[in-house]
Amino acid sequence: MSDDGSAADAALPDGVERRTFGGRERLSTRGEPVYGEPVDSDGWRAWDAGRSKLGAMLELGMDTGLVGGESVLYLGAASGTTVSHVADFAGPTYAVEFAPRPVRDLVGVAEDRDNLFPLLKDARDPDSYAHVVEAGIDCLVMDVATRGQATVAVRNRQFLADDGRLLMAVKARSEDVTAEPDDVFDDVIAELDSAYELLETARLDRFHADHLGIVARPK
């Protein structure tokens, strides 16, 4: 496990750049603004790692395998803060969220992005969107604040290409508010083992308390 203060070292995907906003270098993507984020004169929008687990994973230099242009299934899209950045650099991006209120905002975000497809669905029930999501997805991104995060990852393995990637942020408190986060993470990793080979993990605490970032590939 890398420490949580490591400098960024892995390559960023095409369409994600470090640019200067207010004198500070930050990740950014190019697209319509969504959540009041700073935008520079070239249309690049700052990607706030403090509001995005995937942003934190990139900021910490995790090797996500993202290159830009890939197909993405994003579970736990909420109102679209992170998935809007993903759709800025990725190809077809399917965004699953089960709470109706944020999905209303997400639909608005998708109006400016014709590669973003919001799905009001429960990520624990992948059969309910299997008729919409294409097979052989390049990247499964997970940020579902729910108990049973590993089970959700295993159930959604069916969509991933054999050489695809799982990029997962595990929230310890969603599994058990009383347990030690490291114990929760060990249990999640053990359950993932039935379907995934672990490539990298890193604590995201610099940006998100008691979260673990995971990069894995299908077995």
Ligand SMILES: C[S@@+](CC[C@H](N)C(=O)[O-])C[C@H]1O[C@@H](n2cnc3c(N)ncnc32)[C@H](O)[C@@H]1O
């Ligand atoms: C931490 S928030 C996601 C934030 C978002 N990924 C972002 O960075 O902009 C977690 C989201 O997961 C959603 N969620 C929890 N369980 C879910 C499930 N079973 N299916 C779909 N969405 C779920 C919640 O409604 C919530 O919006």
